[in-house]
Every structure is written in structure tokens, then in C-alpha cells.
Amino acid sequence: MKSRILAVAGVIALASAALTGCSTGAAAGGDGDTLTFMFRGSDAEKAAYTAAIEQFEKDNDVTVKIIMTTADEYSTKLKAAITGKQIPDVFYVDPGSVQAYVKSGIIKDITEEVEASVDLDDVWQYGVDSYRFDGALMGQGPIYAMPKDVGPFSFGYNRTMFEAAGIPLPSVDEPYTWDEFIDVAKKLTLDTDGDGVLDQWGTGLNVQWNLQSFVWSNGGDWLNDDRTEVTVDSPEFAEALQFFADMQNVAQVTPSVTDAQTLDTYQRWMQGEIGFFPVGPWDVPTYETLDFDWDLIPYPVGSTGETSTWIGTLGIAVAESSKNADLATKLAIYLSTDETAQQSLVDAGVQVPNLKDMADTWVASATLPPANKQEFLDIVNEDGRALPANTTYSAEWYDELFKNIQPVLDGKQTAADYLSEVQPRMQELLDKANADAGIG
Template identity: 40%
Template sequence: AKLGLIFLLCFGMLLSACSSGNNGSGSTTNGNAGNKEAETGNKPQEQVKISFMGHGSPQEKEIFMKLIKSYETKYPNVKVEYTSVPPAEYNQKLSTLVASGKTPDVFYVSGPQFYKFAEAGTIQNLQPFLETTELFQEDNVWKQALDRYRFDGTQLGQGDLYGLPKDVGPWAMAYNKTMFEEAGVELPPAEVGKWTWDNWLDAAKKLTKDDNGDGKIDIYGGANFTLEGAVWASGGDFIDYGTGKVTIDTPEFTNAMQWVADLRLKHNVTPSPEDEKALNAYSRFVAGKVGMFPMGPWDQPGFWDLPFEWDIAAWPVNPATGKAGTWVGSMGYSVSSKSKHAQEAFNLAAFLALDAEGQKQNYELGQAVPNLIDMAKG
């Protein structure tokens, strides 16, 4: 509960600071679960099967199996075939299925892949579905989450929704409390602004170890620091959104990039690309092989049974500006434009992303900060 509250507080502060397609007629069944219920009389509903593909830890897979069971209870005429793919294999697996004409009815999307699929017509325009459902109260869903899944035919961030947010949450700095205490390193403060990049680097140096004396690092002090966060905390950005000019040549940007690069190339306190390929940051933290790790809310279930104590620290601030910058991550649900049961597929995405029952269950299982603002502020 404490960690969930910390995430919600961080999330609220971050969001405060941030400040025509298929009509879905592909389904021949009623299936308006979450929509204004259609009259069915005594006519039995057609039993349909839809496919859903995602990725994540074993704990995330277990959570989604429970969520799908709740959906199937609410919509007994629908059976969901759920596939969970290892994160490192997901994009390639999905691209292969799309290319072979076997696109899942519902699947995870994010970033460049979302843009590619929206532009190519691989995914449904969900706006017609949203206009008929009582679940979608736009002013009660984080705008920053919704805007990631808008597409107007040429640009992201505006136009109709081609996806619904699976989650949206800020990264926080998790740390191995046991490792800190055994190394005699002072624990990071929870108060924002009291922990700087210099403090983070000092702790990382003290935690980095060659356990067996073979000249190779076995435990790194920190996982790779996010470049985006470092740039924003330095007062820089990747682009001037007013003019469209790329701004990666500014002193603010280059200084931040140098600081992040030095963590690996000068101080040797973060894993190399080869190290990351062998064992990613999440797996490294779970294995007790890294002291500090930028985590999202979705990582919490995988940390519940760790053999060491861990906690969350305030994100370190740039000592030159007094500002902290972190990443707000998100994944979305999209519906295949080829789905033969588009309404049922949309209903699943809507249940997971917008339905109060699904959102409450998802939060209580530790998977995500609620998409519904009133629930998140609770």
C-alpha cells in the first residue's frame, strides 16, 4: 500500500507538470459489454473466440489471466485465447503474425510500432466504438495517456483513438535496501530534491563490485540512467515543439548526454550494451546484480517475493538546476483491423482500460496506476 501511494503521488505530480477508420461492424454478435446494452430477447448469443497477445513477467501473465477470467464472466459468450510472449521477443513475434495475416484480435502496442500500425491500417479506429459506450468518460482518463494513442492520418497525438492505454506511470528509482546496508551506504531519502545526481553516482560507485576478482564487474551500482530524464532535468529537450527544430546540439542536451555516457565509459557503474543484452535491467535487479533500477508501477508484482529488501527513492535531481526528470511510460491495447469479432475485441480492450471493475482489479493486483482519474486520486 505504501509503494502504491508513492507511485500515485509521483504520478499526480508528474502529470500536473506535463501538461476515419473502420466502424467496427466486423462483429456479427451482440457483445456490447460495457456499452448501452442491446435488446437480445430470448435469442441466444453466438459463442465467439478472440485472441489477445501481450508480454511481461510471469507475474504480469498471472494477473492478466485473472483479468481475462473476469471479462469472460462478464461476457459469457466470449472466450479469450491469451498469449504472453517474453518482452524481448514480442515486437518480432507481433510483426511476424501481422505479416502472415494472423494478427491477434487485441494486442499490446507502443511508440513507433503503434504509429506504423496506425499508418498502415493494421489497427482499428476505435472512435466509433467509444462513441457508443458508457465506459468512456474522456475527462476521467489521463489526457497524457489517451494522446499517446491518437492518430489523425499523419501525426500522433491528435485525431481519433486507435488504442486505449493499458497503463501510464512514472518511473521511480527502486533500490536494493539490503545491498545498501551491507555496503554501508546511506539510504536514499524519500523527499524530492534531497538526492542529487552526485549522490546517486557516489552510491553507485560504492555498490559496484567485482565479487570474484576476475577483473569483471559482477554487481553494478545502477542500471542505465535514462537519457530523456537527464536532458529534461538539465533544461533541454530533443525538439523545440514550437518551431519543430531539433535541439540536440544545445549545451543543456550535450551536458546531459555526457553525464549519462560517463556513468558507463568513465565511472563504469552501469552495465554495457553487451551486459544488457545478456541480462536486462529488470532481470539484473531481481537477481541482485544491480543496486538501483528505474522501475515502473508494472514492475511491482515481480518484486513481491524477492530474497532481499527493496524500497523506492525520490528521483535524483540535477545539482545544477535542482530539477528531476523521469520517463512516464505507457503501453496500449489496439484491435486488429482484420478482426472478425471487432466488437468483442473492443469490449476486451475497454474492460481492461476503462471499466471500473477491470481497473480496480488491475490496481489491487499491483499491475498499474488506474487510468481512471477519480480512482487514482481515490
């Protein structure tokens, strides 16, 4: 599941060390009559961009050279372009890399051009704010990229499985409490063929991509407000992590470690063996071919009673060194906010529209699943947050949490004990990241 999320949600952070020392004198990929646009994605995205860019070329009498890579190759190839002083004029950037790019003079402040040409009230605020940086904190200040997309990480359920089990369908408005969720998940965990071996489970979640929802809805968080202190050792965080581990070890509503080795939970979901599973907009084209009906609901809620999840995003940035920075900036804004360009990407089935008006129309008029597309918009509008690592200079402190978490997931160590051990290591890495960023 990790690779499919990284491919679209934009949560890969380029190592800041690879950018340190890069000068603003690096030559951009194009010349005065040619722009280069580098991105990662699928063939469907390439086709959508090609169609959109053809119109841009006609309207602006310019040639745009498209450079596409796979998700796995993108980071390496972009770093090589930066090192070799062949930075594309326009390229994808993830929020976690913005601070390093700004510090190294790689990307251009495009605030003036954006504010002069874009109705920001009609663009998802989360998308724009993800690329703001005031020199100290992400989310405020000048704009250094425009959103390519917003990727609300929603929660899906197998409607066909519910109906077969005679369980009332979940509400699209009122989320399950944790206890209610476990109760339903137990009813869905079955030996359907009577051979004494489970072959259907309530859920099967990846800790790295699903823990956030449980922590946030329980009142916990990774950092304090000014992002200087790691707060994972709080009781609220420990309770959420323990609940996550107990889904396997106590409630036994997830595939066992052995089961997961035979077939991972994403594959089991695709085969109709999992009741609840995360869903992003990028999944929708693939899920059209599933042999069961499915839909979206809010994530289960902890002590706050408020559902929460994360939103992935990619940005479209402009190289500071572009030889035609004005036109490059125009291209970045066009790809992010032009209705025709957006429609090409939406038609390809890979994202939610960046424009709010388009998104409302999309929810009302689209006939393909999921029926409850409004859940995607609710996440972007109200319930979603940035991944914690995307708000700091580096992700090392965040990654540290997951390096040795397996004993907790296996029931061999309590969440509270583990978090007490790992918090100092995470704090040390966060202090280093903030020092590297000149914050502190």
C-alpha cells in the same frame, strides 16, 4: 534488462514497412459470435485476463478466444496475422506503431465509443493521449486504442546497503543533484571483503533506458516541439551524455566492462551489489523475494532542478476489419477501464491501476514493497514523458543514436564530438520517417 522492459512497458515498435499496403479488407480473427484477443505477457497476466474475460463473456453472450504470445514472439506473429489477413479483433499496440496502423487502415478510431462510455477524467491522461493521433502529431486528436497500462520507469535504491554504510536515506521528495548522487554513489562503491577487488557499486545503468532522465532533467531533448528537427547536438544533451559516461570512466561508480561481462548489472542489483537501479511496476512481484530492503526515489536532477523519466505503455486496439466492431470496442474499453478487470491485473502485481481512484487506494492500502508507491503515480502525473521514438512514424532515427555510442561510454570520444557526428544521420532518418508519414 532490455528484455524485461520490453516485455511489459510496451516500447517495441513494429516496422512500418511491414504494414505498408495492408488493406482495410483484412479479415478479423473472429466471427459474429466470437472475438479474438491477442496479447503478450506472463502466465500471471493470462490468468488475470482469463478471469476478467469470463465475466465479459457472460455479460455480453459472446465467446472470446485468447491468443497469448511471449514478448519476443508478439511482433512477428502479429505481423504475420496482418499479412495473412487474419487480424485479431482486439490486440495490443504500442504507441510507436499507431501512425503506421492508422495510415494502413489496420486499427479503428474508437473515440466516439470511448467518450460515450468512459469517464476520461478518471483515466491517466498520459495513457489515453499515447494513442491519440490527428494525422500529423501523436498525443492529440482521435483515440485509436485504450491503454492496457502505464509503466512509470522509476528509480530504486538498496535501503539495506545504505544502512550498512551509515549513509542517510535519500529523500522521497527532494531528488539528489548530479553532484550529490555521485558523492553517495562513491560511498557505496566498495571492496566489502577486503580482497582488493570491488564487489559493490553505486549504480549500473543501461544507456538506452536511462539516458533519457539525465537529458531531460538537464534541459535537453531529442526533438523540437513539432518533431521535425533532431536536437541531440545541443550543449544540454552533450553535458548529460558526458555525465552518464563519466559515471564509469571518471567517478568509477559502476561495474567495469569486464565486471559487466561476468555478471550484468540487473543480476548484480538482484544480488544486492548495486546501490541505485531502475524499477518499473512490472518488477515488483520479482523484487518481493529480494534479500534486501529497497524503495523508490526521484531520479537525480541536472540543471533544471526537475526530475524526469519515461513512461512505458501498451494499448488495446480494435481491428478496423472486425466483423463485430461494436463488441470488440466494448471489450477493449472493458479491459482498460472496468474496475473488476483492472483489479485482476493489479492483483497479479503487473501494473499500476489505469483508474486514478483505484491507484490512490492502491497506494494507501497496499502492504507489499515499495513503501513509496506514490513515486509511480508522481511519474505518471507530473514527471514522466513518452520515449522519443514513440512519437514518430518510425524509430530508426532514434535507434541511430545508440548504434555507435560505445566509444563515448568507454571514454574514447567526447559526448559533444559524437553527438555532432550522429545528429545529421539521425536527422536524415527522421526526415524519411516524416516523409513516409506524409508530414513535412
